[in-house]
Amino acid sequence: MNKIKCICIVKGFAEGETLISNTPINFLTMIDAENGEFKDLNHHLYGRTFRDKIFVFPYSVGSSVGAYVLYSLKKKSAAPLAVVCSSKMDITTASACAISNIPAVHLTHTSSIDALRNSRALNVDGEREQILVYPN
Amino acid sequence: MGEIYASAYRVLLAIGQATEAEKLVPIEWAHVSGVNYNTIGDAGVDFLQEVSKEVRFKVRTTINPMGFDRTKPVTLSKNFLSKQMQIVESYRRMGAIQSFSCTPYEIFNLPKRGTPVSFAESSAAVFSNSFLGLMTNKESALSALASAITGKSPYSDLRIEESRSPRVAVKHGGVAINTETDYGLLGYIAGKIAKDSCIAFSDLKSEMEMMPAKAISSGLGTSGSCGMFTAGSEQAGDSVAIDEEEMTRAKDELSTDEDGDLILFGSPQLGLSELAYLHDLIAGRKFDKRCIIFCSRYVHDQARKIGLAAKVESSGAEFMCDSCMCLSPLITRDNTDSIITNSVKGAYYMKNSNRVGVALKDMKTIVRTYS
Numbered sequence: 001m002n003k004i005k006c007i008c009i010v011k012g013f014a015e016g017e018t019l020i021s022n023t024p025i026n027f028l029t030m031i032d033a034e035n036g037e038f039k040d041l042n043h044h045l046y047g048r049t050f051r052d053k054i055f056v057f058p059y060s061v062g063s064s065v066g067a068y069v070l071y072s073l074k075k076k077s078a079a080p081l082a083v084v085c086s087s088k089m090d091i092t093t094a095s096a097c098a099i100s101n102i103p104a105v106h107l108t109h110t111s112s113i114d115a116l117r118n119s120r121a122l123n124v125d126g127e128r129e130q131i132l133v134y135p136n
Numbered sequence: 137m138g139e140i141y142a143s144a145y146r147v148l149l150a151i152g153q154a155t156e157a158e159k160l161v162p163i164e165w166a167h168v169s170g171v172n173y174n175t176i177g178d179a180g181v182d183f184l185q186e187v188s189k190e191v192r193f194k195v196r197t198t199i200n201p202m203g204f205d206r207t208k209p210v211t212l213s214k215n216f217l218s219k220q221m222q223i224v225e226s227y228r229r230m231g232a233i234q235s236f237s238c239t240p241y242e243i244f245n246l247p248k249r250g251t252p253v254s255f256a257e258s259s260a261a262v263f264s265n266s267f268l269g270l271m272t273n274k275e276s277a278l279s280a281l282a283s284a285i286t287g288k289s290p291y292s293d294l295r296i297e298e299s300r301s302p303r304v305a306v307k308h309g310g311v312a313i314n315t316e317t318d319y320g321l322l323g324y325i326a327g328k329i330a331k332d333s334c335i336a337f338s339d340l341k342s343e344m345e346m347m348p349a350k351a352i353s354s355g356l357g358t359s360g361s362c363g364m365f366t367a368g369s370e371q372a373g374d375s376v377a378i379d380e381e382e383m384t385r386a387k388d389e390l391s392t393d394e395d396g397d398l399i400l401f402g403s404p405q406l407g408l409s410e411l412a413y414l415h416d417l418i419a420g421r422k423f424d425k426r427c428i429i430f431c432s433r434y435v436h437d438q439a440r441k442i443g444l445a446a447k448v449e450s451s452g453a454e455f456m457c458d459s460c461m462c463l464s465p466l467i468t469r470d471n472t473d474s475i476i477t478n479s480v481k482g483a484y485y486m487k488n489s490n491r492v493g494v495a496l497k498d499m500k501t502i503v504r505t506y507s
Binding site (some may be wrong): 007009010024026028029030033040059060061062063064065066067068071074075076079087088089091092093094095096097098101104108 | 143146147149150151153154155169170175176177178179180198256258261273274277278279293321327331357358359360361411441450484485488489496
């Protein structure tokens with residue numbers, strides 16, 4: 001099992017299946033606010049959901065209202081268990097996770113994403129600022 | 137202090153940590169997004185209602201467009217109307233100025249350059265940093281709300297003078313950037329490239345008219361996380377070249393149709409200079425399709441006073457105030473196959489959120505083709 005360093009932005013602890021987006025996320029246009037499904041036809045995760053997953057993505061882009069999408073999904077129990085920003089923690093993601101109590105961390109080295117790619121599950125520990133990687 | 141204030145500080149702490157802030161600083165102005173019911177849904181309605189029971193805004197707070205024009209007969213569902221009015225009431229109770237505008241910088245007195253503010257609307261954040269010297273990060277709806285409640289924002293990133301120098305320059309070289317739509321596309325492409333909070337357009341002139349300035353700001357805000365740009369020959373370490381092919385690819389991504397049923401101007405809402413330009417273009421002719429102009433009530437009322445609104449309306453175009461194009465509940469797949477617009481931001485949200493087809497053309501071409 002691999003251990004990866006991260007920086008904690010919103011505290012918490014979560015363990016679950018890994019879901020990785022290779023590209024930045026506009027929560028407002030790409031994610032279905034009802035169920036957490038990727039509704040963007042051109043996204044490689046189209047049709048999948050981040051509900052109850054550890055959602056790994058570079059950072060969020062575009063709409064400032066995207067924060068409400070994550071908040072709505074949390075209220076509907078359709079939010080990710082935790083989010084891991086692989087490139088940088090942006091303000092939309094950080095603020096949405098803080099209000100919604102979704103553990104949020106970002107990687108200390110962007111290259112750490114390679115270790116996450118071959119994982120079936122992740123254990124995000126905000127207190128210890130570490131991610132345990134369960135390999136495939 | 138109540139629970140809401142604690143939550144607001146929790147948000148400021150999180151975004152402060154995310155942007156490596158050492159402290160909070162007072163802000164003079166918050167501009168909050170998350171007003172249109174289509175963007176925040178039922179969870180947002182309930183959330184704002186709870187917040188408004190406890191909170192009064194500490195600083196001047198303006199708000200983004202809502203879903204419809206308050207003075208027009210409304211064709212929307214009872215549910216939409218009632219939810220939308222609950223949102224408006226919550227913001228009113230908290231002390232927000234009923235601006236319903238995504239272009240607050242065109243309407244209100246501006247603080248002096250270097251003043252920290254907190255702007256959520258992405259196009260307004262980029263515009264205000266880049267042209268007005270106001271200092272804001274690209275805030276989210278919730279972080280700007282937290283700043284409206286507390287009167288504070290993290291002292292970090294674009295609120296620090298030294299962070300406002302671009303490290304990467306976009307060079308478009310020989311690619312012709314003429315119309316407002318070209319500027320919007322250039323911003324849209326750059327937003328995808330930029331990893332930092334500030335980027336340079338080294339082949340653009342630093343002086344820009346209002347229309348291209350708003351277009352490039354909103355294009356940049358739509359696709360990226362970048363909150364500022366500089367234009368002109370300022371030095372930046374690295375450079376990225378954009379060629380004609382990339383412009384075509386971006387246009388093809390957003391412009392799905394050759395033609396449309398309905399012309400939309402907005403995103404951001406039009407100002408007086410754009411209305412005057414439209415008026416000059418139309419010059420007595422009439423639109424042969426329905427044409428809706430989204431603008432703030434302030435701009436509309438000013439245009440009405442000086443006779444400009446009536447002249448524009450004589451082309452058949454109609455004003456839609458208080459609201460804007462993005463996620464407008466007025467335009468759905470049920471009533472519209474495709475729209476025609478000059479706005480790159482409008483095109484992106486019409487295509488991806490409203491799920492209608494888009495013909496992206498500049499204003500001059502739209503007027504020539506459809507009047």
